[in-house]
Amino acid sequence: MLGTVRVARGLTQHDLAQETKISQGLLSKAESGVIALDEERLAVLAEALGAPQDLISMPVSEVGSSPYVFHRKRSTLPVSKVNQLRAELDLTHVQVAGILGRWAPQLRLERIPLPEDGFDSPEDIARQVRSALGVPEAPVMHLARALEEAGVVVVTRPLGSTRIDAIVSWPTGRSPLVLLGDHAPADRQRFSLAHELAHAVMHQVPTEEQESEADRFASEFLMPAAAIRPQLEGLTIPKLAKLKATWGVSMAALLRRGRDLGLVNDAQYRQLNVELSRAGYRTNEPVEVPRENPALLPRVIQERLGSGETIADIARSARMTEGEFIELYAGGTA
Numbered sequence: 296m297l298g299t300v301r302v303a304r305g306l307t308q309h310d311l312a313q314e315t316k317i318s319q320g321l322l323s324k325a326e327s328g329v330i331a332l333d334e335e336r337l338a339v340l341a342e343a344l345g346a347p348q349d350l351i352s353m354p355v356s357e358v359g360s361s362p363y364v365f366h367r368k369r370s371t372l373p374v375s376k377v378n379q380l381r382a383e384l385d386l387t388h389v390q391v392a393g394i395l396g397r398w399a400p401q402l403r404l405e406r407i408p409l410p411e412d413g414f415d416s417p418e419d420i421a422r423q424v425r426s427a428l429g430v431p432e433a434p435v436m437h438l439a440r441a442l443e444e445a446g447v448v449v450v451t452r453p454l455g456s457t458r459i460d461a462i463v464s465w466p467t468g469r470s471p472l473v474l475l476g477d478h479a480p481a482d483r484q485r486f487s488l489a490h491e492l493a494h495a496v497m498h499q500v501p502t503e504e505q506e507s508e509a510d511r512f513a514s515e516f517l518m519p520a521a522a523i524r525p526q527l528e529g530l531t532i533p534k535l536a537k538l539k540a541t542w543g544v545s546m547a548a549l550l551r552r553g554r555d556l557g558l559v560n561d562a563q564y565r566q567l568n569v570e571l572s573r574a575g576y577r578t579n580e581p582v583e584v585p586r587e588n589p590a591l592l593p594r595v596i597q598e599r600l601g602s603g604e605t606i607a608d609i610a611r612s613a614r615m616t617e618g619e620f621i622e623l624y625a626g627g628t629a
């Protein structure tokens with residue numbers, strides 16, 4: 296995992312070689328598993344990377360990292376940042392597996408690939424997943440909790456850029472894991488979470504239409520047509536604001552939903568968008584939606600502390616230094 300940790304820390308091989316006085320050639324061979332480093336060099340690297348030795352010397356094959364990672368991002372996000380976040384996601388899989396241990400929830404989510412014959416649409420699959428998760432056809436109040444109950448792990452943290460909202464992977468034999476950025480307003484976070492759930496369920500390998508398919512799934516998941524249709528008739532700006540508070544999705548998403556369900560015609564859609572712009576709501580919408588609070592990891596950490604383990608014990612099982620563990624997972628408990 297040496298290379299993964301290095302990339303997650305935002306360092307190039309050159310940076311790390313300079314800092315540790317270990318040659319770049321040696322680092323490169325060690326990262327690709329061609330040679331094993333001696334204890335002394337491992338200790339120097341562990342120190343420089345702020346990671347325990349047992350993490351950097353862990354074989355990637357033990358992690359079961361997924362070749363396919365999906366993210367909700369803007370196209371201007373640099374590739375180096377994408378690679379860094381992918382590495383961070385792989386590390387988070389290791390951390391989460393270590394923290395949860397025998398407390399890991401049972402996975403109740405199935406992969407439902409979109410059939411190529413178009414027989415099932417993203418909306419059909421969203422309805423199947425809602426019913427599998429026991430979510431009624433009504434506003435989903437605690438989306439993160441509903442996902443956690445199905446065995447999906449959600450971790451909220453700064454992603455280091457406001458140009459990416461979330462990233463997900465579902466390696467074989469593990470739980471799907473979503474890293475959710477903490478910068479966006481809650482309505483956008485919720486849409487991102489549903490969008491990433493869509494990727495995890497429908498897209499085992501990348502497809503051409505995956506982004507619009509994930510958005511269609513997310514729209515049906517958060518705003519089921521059957522329940523929301525009557526509420527989207529005669530839309531006005533004040534009505535959109537009221538619906539936002541009820542459904543926990545942005546006014547812009549509600550308006551698009553109205554158009555997609557044929558309740559708002561093109562002229563009305565344009566007119567309402569002009570009104571949203573004029574009010575400044577395109578960049579800053581009114582009505583605050585309650586934030587999603589993933590509870591699985593904090594609960595397990597509390598349970599382990601309650602049964603006599605220390606922060607150091609849990610950090611060790613997560614293959615993290617105590618400082619990093621406290622920063623990322625135990626801010627409020629240590």
Ligand SMILES: [Zn+2]
Pocket residue numbers: 365366367368490494505506509
């Ligand atoms: Zn996506």
